[in-house]
Amino acid sequence: MKKILLSLFTVLFAAPSFAQYSSGGFSLDQSSVYYGLRLGMNIANLSGDAPDLGSKVGLNLGGTVGLRLSDTTPVFLESGLYFTSFGASKDKSSITLNYLELPVLIKYGVQVSDDIALLPFIGPTFRYGLFGGDWKTSGEGKTGSFGDGKFKRADMGIKLGCGAEYNKLYLELGYQFGISNIADWSLLNGDDASAHNGALFLNLGVNF
Numbered sequence: 001m002k003k004i005l006l007s008l009f010t011v012l013f014a015a016p017s018f019a020q021y022s023s024g025g026f027s028l029d030q031s032s033v034y035y036g037l038r039l040g041m042n043i044a045n046l047s048g049d050a051p052d053l054g055s056k057v058g059l060n061l062g063g064t065v066g067l068r069l070s071d072t073t074p075v076f077l078e079s080g081l082y083f084t085s086f087g088a089s090k091d092k093s094s095i096t097l098n099y100l101e102l103p104v105l106i107k108y109g110v111q112v113s114d115d116i117a118l119l120p121f122i123g124p125t126f127r128y129g130l131f132g133g134d135w136k137t138s139g140e141g142k143t144g145s146f147g148d149g150k151f152k153r154a155d156m157g158i159k160l161g162c163g164a165e166y167n168k169l170y171l172e173l174g175y176q177f178g179i180s181n182i183a184d185w186s187l188l189n190g191d192d193a194s195a196h197n198g199a200l201f202l203n204l205g206v207n208f
Contacts, residue, residue: 036064036080036170040203044086046095048194049183053093058085060203066107074109078121083130086197087145093137097145097182097197099127103159119163125176127197129153149185155197156180170205 040060046053062082069075082101087094105123112118129152133145146153161174178197185193 032068034066034076034207036066036205036207038062038064038080038082038170038172038203038205040172040201040205042084042086042199042201044088044197044199046086046088047196047198048181049187050088050195051093051095053088053090053095056087056089056094056096058087058096058199060084060201062101064205074111076107076109076119078105078107079103084127086199087133095135095145095151096133097151098130098133099155100130101125101127105159107163115167117165119165119172120161121163121172121174122158122160125157125159127155127157129155147184151195152180152182152184154180155182157197161201165207168206168208170203170207172203173201175200 038060042058042060043055044058045055060082062080062084064078064080066076066078069077080103082103084099084101086097086099089095103123103125105121107119107121110118110120129146134142135145135150136142143150145151155178157176157178157180159174159176161172163170163172165171176197176199180196181192181194182197183193183195187193
């Protein structure tokens with residue numbers, strides 16, 4: 001958590017040096033391709049038949065690429081690749097789910113001023129579980145999060161929110177909710193269990 005906050009503050013304090021450059025990775029008045037770097041955090045939780053735990057703060061880190069889809073309308077298709085961490089935690093118990101994530105987002109640009117653009121977005125996101133996740137309980141120690149009797153590695157969700165760009169600085173806030181059942185265990189009555197990821201996310205970055 002301390003490393004996440006330190007990294008976020010580093011980006012914030014670097015803002016004046018970024019802002020001196022020409023405006024906009026998002027060119028709302030012409031065809032364009034843009035590239036971006038993102039750093040942020042998830043405030044994640046698990047719903048369904050997952051253990052009843054509270055929210056957990058996780059890391060977002062990745063790069064993006066966007067393509068303008070129309071010469072007359074500021075609509076962009078954005079994708080990229082992220083390392084992202086989900087899960088849940090309470091007291092001495094926690095679940096950490098680390099993923100490689102590929103979002104496919106549609107963004108619509110609204111030019112607020114010469115230097116500021118708002119970009120609401122929505123789209124699916126695809127995740128695959130990575131090493132480094134763990135399931136820790138206060139009485140039973142720590143085991144891996146993925147595998148039989150735990151969580152499935154493949155996950156799919158919907159991501160929506162709004163971004164804002166000032167010069168080349170970018171800030172976005174949104175929510176993503178899982179639509180895939182990631183539970184890989186059965187209930188006591190024999191029915192399949194259900195579990196879904198969810199997270200409020202905040203990312204900072206730059207666009208080029």
